[in-house]
Amino acid sequence: MDYTFVAPKSEEELLKEMKDEGTYLMSGGTDLLVKIRIGKVKPKKIVSLSKIPSLKFIKENSEELIVGATVTHAELLEYKALREEFPILFDAVYTIGSPQIRNRGTLAGNVINASPAGDGLLALYLLEAEIELSNGKIVGIEDFVTGPSKTALKKGEYVRAIHIPKSKWDIHYFEKVGQRNAMTISVVSVGWLIKCENDKINEMRMAFGSVAPTVIRLRDVEEFAKGKKITKEFVDEVSKMVKSDVKPIDDVRASAQYRQKLSSNIVYRMIEEGIKC
Numbered sequence: 001m002d003y004t005f006v007a008p009k010s011e012e013e014l015l016k017e018m019k020d021e022g023t024y025l026m027s028g029g030t031d032l033l034v035k036i037r038i039g040k041v042k043p044k045k046i047v048s049l050s051k052i053p054s055l056k057f058i059k060e061n062s063e064e065l066i067v068g069a070t071v072t073h074a075e076l077l078e079y080k081a082l083r084e085e086f087p088i089l090f091d092a093v094y095t096i097g098s099p100q101i102r103n104r105g106t107l108a109g110n111v112i113n114a115s116p117a118g119d120g121l122l123a124l125y126l127l128e129a130e131i132e133l134s135n136g137k138i139v140g141i142e143d144f145v146t147g148p149s150k151t152a153l154k155k156g157e158y159v160r161a162i163h164i165p166k167s168k169w170d171i172h173y174f175e176k177v178g179q180r181n182a183m184t185i186s187v188v189s190v191g192w193l194i195k196c197e198n199d200k201i202n203e204m205r206m207a208f209g210s211v212a213p214t215v216i217r218l219r220d221v222e223e224f225a226k227g228k229k230i231t232k233e234f235v236d237e238v239s240k241m242v243k244s245d246v247k248p249i250d251d252v253r254a255s256a257q258y259r260q261k262l263s264s265n266i267v268y269r270m271i272e273e274g275i276k277c
């Protein structure tokens, strides 16, 4: 582990520091330092973002919440409007690691890490967040994440902020399944958002984590749900669709078959929890 460490004080300085080969940016370091420790990443230089004031902000306007790249999970959870206006994001971020991890880790780091098990990422898929890059480009979350640990970021680019559109949902649900304790990565994670009209679903978004190379939205289920009541028959159908949509793999935490079964069973929470429009 032989690398230099710098902490620029402005984005201008950051752009200069990023030019060297073998440079890695670091926000909270909760992912990066683990990767370095296990030898997956061998940096020549680490550029910390922690001293750049222009990346540490939470702003909102009538249309969106904008979260700067170095805002930690703990800072985000403290932001008063989060729980009320983005409860799915609050619930997901609240489950990340431990208080220590939430005090260091950032939402931007969670997105850039691009893990199929990323909890903040799952909520951002549901909320259709957009990623603001250093060159001013805005990229939709599903285009930004291109594979496991892969993003659309090009050399010399960094993430400046995450834009989260405001939208009102009547029902939100997030759960990590098969998680034995807070420090264990979930075997499967799921989230959904529902808008109701009268007693029927008007719009639904559903996403799963850890069942494919990236977090996935289940668009066939979302389409199917339109105009339906949440009944046992509806959930039976959704469960079948989920089973065929998810493409998990075997790993040390669970077999693909177990993950598939968990995914198709978890949607019965709608009935168990008495979720209704």
Ligand SMILES: Cc1cc2nc3c(=O)[nH]c(=O)nc-3n(C[C@H](O)[C@H](O)[C@H](O)COP(=O)(O)OP(=O)(O)OC[C@H]3O[C@@H](n4cnc5c(N)ncnc54)[C@H](O)[C@@H]3O)c2cc1C
Pocket (backbone or CB within 6 Å): 024, 025, 026, 027, 028, 029, 030, 031, 032, 033, 034, 049, 069, 095, 096, 097, 098, 101, 104, 105, 106, 107, 108, 109, 110, 111, 112, 113, 117, 118, 119, 120, 153, 157, 158, 159, 160, 182, 183, 184, 185
């Ligand atoms: C014990 C433990 C438990 C955990 N539990 C969970 C959990 O329950 N759920 C979960 O989702 N995650 C979990 N994580 C993973 C991790 O904490 C989160 O993904 C966290 O949000 C990462 O943020 P960070 O700021 O620490 O990222 P970093 O480690 O600083 O960065 C992550 C990656 O992004 C790059 N990067 C950082 N900032 C920028 C930027 N602005 N622009 C471009 N590139 C950048 C880095 O080079 C690195 O490749 C856990 C980690 C540990 C160690």
